[in-house]
Amino acid sequence: QSVLTQPPSASGTPGQRVTISCSGSSSNIGINTVTWYRQLPGAAPKLLIHSNNQRPSGVPDRFSGSKSGTSASLAISGLQSEDEADYYCAAWDDSLNGYVFGTGTTVTVL
Amino acid sequence: QVQLVESGGGVVQPGGSLRLSCAASSFTFTTYAMHWVRQAPGKGLQWVAIVSYDGTKKHYVDSVKGRFTISRDDSKSTLFLQMNSLKPEDTAMYYCARGNLGGFDSWGQGTLVTVSS
Numbered sequence: 207q208s209v210l211t212q213p214p215s216a217s218g219t220p221g222q223r224v225t226i227s228c229s230g231s232s233s234n235i236g237i238n239t240v241t242w243y244r245q246l247p248g249a250a251p252k253l254l255i256h257s258n259n260q261r262p263s264g265v266p267d268r269f270s271g272s273k274s275g276t277s278a279s280l281a282i283s284g285l286q287s288e289d290e291a292d293y294y295c296a297a298w299d300d301s302l303n304g305y306v307f308g309t310g311t312t313v314t315v316l
Numbered sequence: 317q318v319q320l321v322e323s324g325g326g327v328v329q330p331g332g333s334l335r336l337s338c339a340a341s342s343f344t345f346t347t348y349a350m351h352w353v354r355q356a357p358g359k360g361l362q363w364v365a366i367v368s369y370d371g372t373k374k375h376y377v378d379s380v381k382g383r384f385t386i387s388r389d390d391s392k393s394t395l396f397l398q399m400n401s402l403k404p405e406d407t408a409m410y411y412c413a414r415g416n417l418g419g420f421d422s423w424g425q426g427t428l429v430t431v432s433s
Contacts, residue, residue: 241419243361250425251353251361256417294361296419303375305351305363305419 209234210295210308217314218285226311228278228295234306238298240278242271245292254293255280287315318343318422320412325427332402332431338395338412338424345393346370349415352386352397353423354408362408365397366415380406402431 211229218224228240242255253262255271258278268284278297282289295308324336338350352364365376365386374386385398395412407430413420 239418241417243420245361250411250423251420252423253417253419253421256419256421260417262417262421292360296361296363298418302378304366304377307361307363310360 209299209302209306210297212293212295212308212311214309215312215314217316219316220285220287222285223281223283224285224289224313225282226280226293226295226313228280228308230276230278230297230306232276233301234276234297234299235273235278236276237300240271240273241296242269242278242280243294243296245294247291251294282313285315289313290315318414320414320422320424322410322412322424322427325410325429327430327432328402329433330402330404330431333398333400334402334429336397336399336410336412336427336429338397340393340395340412340414343414343422345388346390350386350388350395351413351415351420352395353411353413353420354406354429355411355426356405356408359408364410367395399429402429404431407431 243251245251258273259271270281293311299306319341321339367386383401387396409426411426412424414422
């Protein structure tokens with residue numbers, strides 16, 4: 207079961223900025239760091255953001271993350287057609303003693 | 317670069333067993349925790365289990381506790397998931413992932429498990 211809530215979909219035109227929210231609780235996002243993943247159709251997920259707002263090497267600076275309280279967000283600026291994918295947030299949950307993922311957001315480039 | 321290759325998936329009847337493997341290469345396996353994450357067809361990601369870098373600590377999602385066992389063979393840089401008493405709801409693509417940076421920094425390509433009579 208998903209404990210982190212994301213909007214099911216988001217969209218924008220090429221060049222626009224899209225933001226995806228991730229809502230959690232005091233046992234996960236409230237006290238642990240958030241990571242974000244992108245999953246292209248038919249492929250394995252890939253790490254986009256770690257430690258709330260850090261990009262691994264190779265991830266374009268068009269992707270940025272933030273966290274406030276029990277919520278986090280991912281922003282994609284300069285939207286490109288190859289950004290069409292599913293995006294997931296994740297965090298460790300101290301109450302469940304395990305990781306929890308968000309419900310996932312499908313980004314569409316119009 | 318980091319490589320994770322899963323194997324062992326297939327079709328199994330309800331109540332049956334499967335053992336998944338994940339062969340790791342191009343990194344020091346013994347210094348990382350390892351995870352299994354699954355994705356049911358058309359659904360989102362679900363974390364399944366973690367084993368600590370030294371194999372001493374293991375945690376599972378509630379839905380698999382008592383049925384699944386995660387383990388590692390450091391001499392072969394291989395991660396395992398023993399799955400018993402399989403249910404149709406266990407049908408999913410199973411990914412192994414390296415634990416790092418507070419999450420999962422490398423993923424395999426996945427192995428498909430189908431539980432059906």
